[in-house]
Amino acid sequence: MKTHKIAVLSGDGIGPEVVSETIKVLKVVEQIFKYNFEFEEALIGAIAIDETGNPLPDATLQLCKDADAVLFGSIGDPKYDNNPNAKVRPEQGLLKLRKELGLFANIRPIKAYESLLGKSPLKRSHIEETDMVIFRELINGIYFGEKFTSEDGTHAYDTCSYHRKDIEEITHLAFQEAMKRRKKVMLVDKANVLDTSRLWRKVAMDISQEYPEVELDFLFVDNAAMQLIINPKQFDVILTENMFGDIISDEGSVIGGSIGLLPSASIGTENALFEPIHGSYPQAEGKGIANPMASILSAAMMLRYLGLEDGAKAIENAVENAINNLIVTSDLDETSDYSTSVVANYIAKILLSDHDHHSYFNFENVLMGKSTII
Numbered sequence: 001m002k003t004h005k006i007a008v009l010s011g012d013g014i015g016p017e018v019v020s021e022t023i024k025v026l027k028v029v030e031q032i033f034k035y036n037f038e039f040e041e042a043l044i045g046a047i048a049i050d051e052t053g054n055p056l057p058d059a060t061l062q063l064c065k066d067a068d069a070v071l072f073g074s075i076g077d078p079k080y081d082n083n084p085n086a087k088v089r090p091e092q093g094l095l096k097l098r099k100e101l102g103l104f105a106n107i108r109p110i111k112a113y114e115s116l117l118g119k120s121p122l123k124r125s126h127i128e129e130t131d132m133v134i135f136r137e138l139i140n141g142i143y144f145g146e147k148f149t150s151e152d153g154t155h156a157y158d159t160c161s162y163h164r165k166d167i168e169e170i171t172h173l174a175f176q177e178a179m180k181r182r183k184k185v186m187l188v189d190k191a192n193v194l195d196t197s198r199l200w201r202k203v204a205m206d207i208s209q210e211y212p213e214v215e216l217d218f219l220f221v222d223n224a225a226m227q228l229i230i231n232p233k234q235f236d237v238i239l240t241e242n243m244f245g246d247i248i249s250d251e252g253s254v255i256g257g258s259i260g261l262l263p264s265a266s267i268g269t270e271n272a273l274f275e276p277i278h279g280s281y282p283q284a285e286g287k288g289i290a291n292p293m294a295s296i297l298s299a300a301m302m303l304r305y306l307g308l309e310d311g312a313k314a315i316e317n318a319v320e321n322a323i324n325n326l327i328v329t330s331d332l333d334e335t336s337d338y339s340t341s342v343v344a345n346y347i348a349k350i351l352l353s354d355h356d357h358h359s360y361f362n363f364e365n366v367l368m369g370k371s372t373i374i
């Protein structure tokens with residue numbers, strides 16, 4: 001089996017906690033399916049600023065370019081969030097990495113798990129059977145346009161800019177995904193106000209000609225924010241620009257019950273990075289309460305991207321088993337006191353019990369501190 005080189009960027013806050021649990025799960029999958037992973041860690045975010053002055057050191061970027069895939073945790077720190085004057089910020093590391101790797105499509109699946117329907121603040125009848133995927137453009141738009149702050153700090157602007165070529169490729173991906181699903185693409189935009197949105201509509205209409213079986217529809221983002229709450233079942237594939245995608249995906253996470261469940265894949269032509277959609281959740285750092293599932297499910301998306309479908313499916317099934325048995329962190333069940341690692345250990349145990357009985361018993365010993373196979 002080919003060796004897959006995986007760059008591991010744990011980052012800040014809960015990033016290192018959820019990523020180390022994910023690697024534990026990946027090592028179990030590696031053993032079961034005889035995969036061969038080579039993990040190499042590198043700095044990004046606030047920790048990279050502390051250690052090198054740069055939120056994306058050159059060595060990190062090079063490692064990611066050379067890797068078969070990047071596993072990313074989260075970045076961000078209150079010392080920057082609370083200081084609008086900071087010139088260097090952790091988020092710049094992630095944005096530069098996405099841009100340098102050409103990760104134009106951020107794919108964010110959202111679904112309502114049957115056993116969590118009662119855990120969402122939204123009504124069960126509204127959310128059951130929801131199954132959608134957001135295709136968020138990731139390396140253009142207002143995040144990357146010209147920016148300005150005046151010397152006296154009284155004037156600032158950010159510019160939202162798109163070229164046709166920035167929209168085409170992700171639009172094709174969204175239509176191709178729709179062909180495998182319920183054949184519906186919803187473009188979320190603000191075409192009643194923004195020129196960039198009108199360009200998105202034109203490009204989507206043109207490209208839709210190549211996919212006659214797929215129904216293309218349009219929704220203004222303000223209405224989309226409401227529809228996501230009152231009737232999320234209507235969505236199959238949502239296609240949208242960078243900032244709208246950022247906002248509506250956090251909103252959509254409420255359907256599943258917690259943002260701690262939502263994975264994502266950021267795909268480019270040459271590279272790919274896998275990241276939970278949540279941030280560094282600094283309030284939880286070191287407490288062992290962060291939900292590791294978004295990160296573990298991002299790793300499943302990584303395996304699928306690497307062509308390791310068996311491992312991907314096995315992880316998704318094991319996570320679903322944990323969810324069905326309510327072996328979840330407190331974000332999904334306020335009565336739960338299962339920690340980040342207890343949840344990940346359970347997922348690892350299920351993988352072993354489903355696929356590798358011999359090691360399963362060893363793993364029981366590991367959990368009881370009697371062995372160190374993992």
Ligand SMILES: NC(=O)c1ccc[n+]([C@@H]2O[C@H](COP(=O)([O-])OP(=O)(O)OC[C@H]3O[C@@H](n4cnc5c(N)ncnc54)[C@H](O)[C@@H]3O)[C@@H](O)[C@H]2O)c1
Pocket residue numbers: 014018073074075076077078081091094258259260275276277278279280281282283289290291292294331
């Ligand atoms: N991709 C990223 O690395 C990323 C994404 C978003 C925010 N950020 C950064 O993270 C920092 C904190 O931002 P924020 O508070 O707005 O967003 P956040 O996603 O870190 O946390 C928002 C809330 O979501 C919940 N949450 C998030 N992750 C969770 C998990 N794994 N398990 C359980 N609950 C979870 C918590 O209730 C938390 O208060 C900021 O510095 C921000 O810039 C980074």
Ligand SMILES: CC(C)[C@H](C(=O)O)[C@@H](O)C(=O)O
Pocket residue numbers: 076091094095246277279
């Ligand atoms: C941290 C930030 C730059 C990032 C974004 O806005 O893209 C985050 O919110 C995300 O959703 O990945």
Ligand SMILES: [Mg+2]
Pocket residue numbers: 246247250277
């Ligand atoms: Mg976000």
